Amino acid sequence: SQQGEEDPQALSIQEGENATMNCSYKTSINNLQWYRQNSGRGLVHLILIRSNEREKHSGRLRVTLDTSKKSSSLLITASRAADTASYFCATESTGTASKLTFGTGTRLQVTL
Amino acid sequence: EAEVAQSPRYKITEKSQAVAFWCDPISGHATLYWYRQILGQGPELLVQFQDESVVDDSQLPKDRFSAERLKGVDSTLKIQPAELGDSAMYLCASSPRPGTGVETQYFGPGTRLLVL
Numbered sequence: 001s002q003q004g005e006e007d008p009q010a011l012s013i014q015e016g017e018n019a020t021m022n023c024s025y026k027t028s029i030n031n032l033q034w035y036r037q038n039s040g041r042g043l044v045h046l047i048l049i050r051s052n053e054r055e056k057h058s059g060r061l062r063v064t065l066d067t068s069k070k071s072s073s074l075l076i077t078a079s080r081a082a083d084t085a086s087y088f089c090a091t092e093s094t095g096t097a098s099k100l101t102f103g104t105g106t107r108l109q110v111t112l
Numbered sequence: 113e114a115e116v117a118q119s120p121r122y123k124i125t126e127k128s129q130a131v132a133f134w135c136d137p138i139s140g141h142a143t144l145y146w147y148r149q150i151l152g153q154g155p156e157l158l159v160q161f162q163d164e165s166v167v168d169d170s171q172l173p174k175d176r177f178s179a180e181r182l183k184g185v186d187s188t189l190k191i192q193p194a195e196l197g198d199s200a201m202y203l204c205a206s207s208p209r210p211g212t213g214v215e216t217q218y219f220g221p222g223t224r225l226l227v228l
Binding site: 004030031033035040041042043044045048088090092097098099100101102103104105 | 218
């Protein structure tokens with residue numbers, strides 16, 4: 001079963017613009033992670049934010065977490081064509097160490 | 113850089129046949145996961161191993177799916193008999209032992225299965 005839902009399901013932007021995608025989840029969590037998946041390939045870990053953190057940065061990525069609303073957002077700044085991929089949030093629920101439950105994903109298309 | 117290996121990359125089979133997928137995790141990773149990903153959806157956990165022991169197989173259709181990790185290193189996922197609805201990407205991932213402070217999972221390239 002999918003833990004999270006992501007919004008939007010698909011996003012199309014031009015190179016240089018910022019992309020924001022949102023994730024909502026249902027249970028208490030230890031951490032929330034974001035992964036990227038290029039078409040037909042495996043997933044690549046991008047960033048992890050723990051339940052006691054509210055914001056985290058990594059390069060052009062910015063992640064926020066609001067545990068009261070059970071939601072997270074991923075911002076990609078100054079997008080590039082190479083950022084075209086599907087992005088998934090994944091949650092590690094409390095009491096389920098090392099087990100991730102993935103959301104439905106956002107398909108990002110960055111055009112030149 | 114160490115990677116998770118999976119084979120085959122693609123498999124086409126007819127329904128009622130048996131198929132098997134193989135995964136070799138990153139060396140030293142104690143935890144191994146098998147996921148199924150239907151096109152357009154997120155991965156869903158089928159089975160999780162800690163060393164050679166199954167930790168979670170609650171979503172594994174046990175009437176037709178089986179998984180093993182006999183020596184706590186590589187793993188095999190089998191489907192017998194395959195059904196049309198099994199067409200999907202099968203992903204393997206690994207992570208270090210819990211408590212090491214590394215909670216991310218490292219994914220292999222996946223096996224794309226098509227059942228005709």
